[in-house]
Amino acid sequence: MDSIRESDALCQTVRRTKCQKCGCKLNTGGKMRYKFTSFHWLIAILVMVNSSNGSYHIQGILDDYYNSNSKVGNVAVKSVSISIQSHGSYLDIIEQAIINPHPQLSRNDVIDYWVEGSVSLPKNATIVQFTLTDSSETFSSRIFPVYKENYPIDSTLEDPLAIISIKGVNKTKTNYRVKIRKITLGGNYKIAFRYLVPNSGNAKAVYDLQVIADNSYSLPKIIEFNFKREDDGPSYILNLDSLNFQLNNNQSLQIPYKGDFRLLAVDDAVSKQHLTTFEEGTYKGRYLLFNTSIPDSVFIQLCKPIELVYLWRWNEPNCYVKKDNYSWLTRYGRDAVEQAEAINSMIMSVASTGNDLGLVHSIQYKEPKVFPLCKKGSGSFNELTNYLAQINEEYLLNSGYYYEDMIKPTNPGDTLRDSSRYEFLNSINLVKGLYSNGAGIMKHLIIVTCGPVKNSRDIITLEELESLISDITVSCEKSFWRDVNFTYVKNASLDKELISMSGFKVPQFRPSSLILQISNTEKTYSFPLSVDQNSFSIIAKSEGTWSPKLTWYGFDKSGAPFDTAHSVATVYQSEKDTGLVKLWAASSERISEKFEDNIEAQYGVISNNYDMRVYPSFSWNDTSMGYASVHDFAGVTNIFNNKAELRRPGFYCVVKNRVIQISLPDKDEIKCLKIFSLDGKQIAELDPSSFKKGSIYLIPLKEILSCKKSAMVLLIVEGKKGRWTQKVWIRN
Incomplete structure (x- = not known):
């Protein structure tokens, strides 16, 4: 246990150290991985260790798959607070938790610690911000293209402190993978998720929600629960273990810790349109979140x-x-x-x-x-x-x-x-x-x-x-x-x-099937429905004005026309509602009259192609916890080869057979290679040309270590097109 804390203390020292010769900031990265379920922090702490064949694995942003990991502890959830604000037909939720990485085993060859898990949210919900607070500073997130071909990398950034990405989507849930890196053992961390949950059912919204910070190891007894609603919005009931509580505006409750709970809207509307409009700018358009069941008045007309x-x-x-x-x-x-x-x-x-x-x-x-x-x-x-x-x-x-x-x-x-x-x-x-x-x-x-x-x-x-x-x-x-x-x-x-x-x-006194028509001044949309369907929902964008008038066409068992009915939806209008825009952009079922490319980057949402990351330079001083913005790349972005085709930028560094192997993206060449100890002292500055073998560099360990002691060192690699830092654990 003491050796793990000592190793981590060295990492903390290096984070605040600069090279005395070149002034470059030294980067660290170690790993403790906690596995959650449902962000259920089932939380397993993992470390990178030597592989069985005697080679030494190192850590980089992209090569976690080289690492061999083992569990060394768990994470305690010390406190949880949930703040919910209703906005028409969706909820804006902020969940904050204080977590404590709790070690159980000790290792001398730890490179990095991280916490890893998954967040399970209702389908079409989306995470719009994540913040991480250590003992002294708060860091926020931004939207980035994922690390794969055709997407850029910003070489000016250090290793990320946290990454949130899409894990998978099924019929009822959207699952996110969450990774929090550079964890200090025994320290407290405050994490905060802001996410939006749309009403995906009928107009009488029912939200089945889960507590994100949940595990089987250690949980608080009480959740701080806060609720706020708009004055012209519906009222809500909190359901806990079959007990119902009418929520007042700006109400605060201390509720027993429970992994899930339900909010029910008290609303007389049968069909509801939540609308917002942006006349200009990036979000220009008229957005609609529509929820309905089949009104009794429609059946009366059709039957x-x-x-x-x-x-x-x-x-x-x-x-x-x-x-x-x-x-x-x-x-x-x-x-x-x-x-x-x-x-x-x-x-x-x-x-x-x-x-x-x-x-x-x-x-x-x-x-x-x-x-x-x-x-x-x-x-x-x-x-x-x-x-x-x-x-x-x-x-x-x-x-x-x-x-x-x-x-x-x-x-x-x-x-x-x-x-x-x-x-x-x-x-x-x-x-x-x-x-x-x-x-x-x-x-x-x-x-x-x-x-x-x-x-x-x-x-x-x-x-x-x-x-x-x-x-x-x-x-x-x-x-x-x-x-x-x-x-x-x-x-x-x-x-x-x-x-x-x-x-x-x-x-056959009633139709066997229906077509519901929803229209705006630009287009009419038609949706086939079952007569037994008790809920229907869409989220759409148009340049035309949405009409509250709905048309229902009935058909008999053979498919022949049966009769036609009309109804009118209740309209909820919100002024420049960016939350509704985010939900539209994040939905895999979004509707639009015009094709828009690269929606995730334009609107700033997580998808299979874009994730959310926290970097040490993203210091956060705003207490409002606004939306995560799309990162504006300052370093290396897209790299082209001679055929003007995009290639995957990637830095490769691994120790095999007592030789450090390094390759740079796009046939880049190393201009300067420096090696530091974890206390910030320069060990060596090497001539890279003498180690170049084709497109890779092979550096024997004897060129680095002058003593017989094993050590962790830091490599700083300066290329013509980028700069990389990498920690390497080596043994004599």
């Missing part, structure tokens, strides 16, 4: 009138619960609970179209429970849905008349008054009595049954059924009822093609 009645049959309900030393539900009881949920869900879906629904609940040996046709919002509708909602496991277990001792008819064998036959015909007559006499209205019956059926005799005739249901449509899949042949039921009802809806069969 044909229908009266839908459920006939729900419970056969032998005494079989739903078994009673011994304790009571439990049988599979029939579980079926009844599941059917209640499915029927209630279907009723809610059909009610949203403005149509009428009813229910006849036939329980064997009991008088049916009848709910007349009703519309959503009425008292009768509330009674119907509440009745279905109460039928759960607890309800069945506490309803004693479902047990074995329930009363049965005294003469169930009488064919004229047989309970099953009588109850079916009585229930059908009750159903028929619910329908209206209105013309042009579809009338449909769904029969759902539960429980066992024994000794069915099929004594209800087709003629009897035709006299009752020949003028309605019926669906009765998987139905069983003593003395009832459901093939007769289907044959007796209207012969009409049925479609599936929420697991049930109904006539």
